[in-house]
Amino acid sequence: MRRTARLVTGTALAVAAAGLAAAPAYGGDxxxxxxxxxxxxxxGDVTVNTSACGADGTAAGDASAVGAGSFTLAPSAHEQDVIGQFRVPPSAQPGTYEIVAKCAGGRQVTGDLMVTLTSTREQIHPRGHVKTGVGGALGPDPVQTAAGVAALAVAAAGGTWLLHRRARGDGI
Structure with missing residues (x-):
């Protein structure tokens, strides 16, 4: 009985300790x-925010890992967040970069930014006419369309005439 009680107590303590270790030190995110x-x-432009600095706090942001330098996070109307923005330089290379914000009280928080060469936010769909050289009835230039129709009519008339001569036995 004692052994079972120690086993149950030891397991309960281990579960409680694991729960405390996994619990965040501050509420929320x-x-x-x-x-x-x-x-x-x-x-591209990037917005960062955190609630780690408090409602009236400020923070100094550091995006120098991606080449954007420092920026400021200021209080916002959204709950108790501080918010800031920076622009990723056009020369940035693809990869994952750590963005850092240091609160006025000394607390430091980090987040990851991934730079890619292709955008996943918005796909661009092609518009306009495709220049294949074939043309079309609703193409952008009615003069070229008329010239194409005339060329097809001449080819059809010539082919009909040649077939008619062959059928009569006149030869080509």
Whole structure:
């Protein structure tokens, strides 16, 4: 009975300790820096925010890992977040970069930014006419369309005439 009680007590303590170790030190998501969009192409704008600095706090942001330098995070109307923006330089290379914000109180939070060469946010659909050399009835130039129709009519008339001569036995 004693052995079972020790086993149950030991298991309960281990589970409680694991739960405390996994619990965040602050409520909510106060320990991270949110980066939006998390994936960006070179030359794109990035917004970062965190609630780690408090409602009236400020923070100094550092995006020098991606080549954007420093920026400021200021209080926003959104809950208790501080928010800031920076632009990823057009010369940035693809990869994952750590963005850092240091609160006025000394607390530091980080978030990841992924730079890619292709945008995943918005796909561009082709518009306009395709220049294949074939043309079309609704093409951009009615003169070229009329010339194409005339060329087809001449070819059809010539082919009909040649077939008619062959059928009569006149030869080509």
């Amino acid at each position: 106060a320990g991270s820096l949110e980066v939006y969009p998390s994936t960006v192409v070179p030359g």
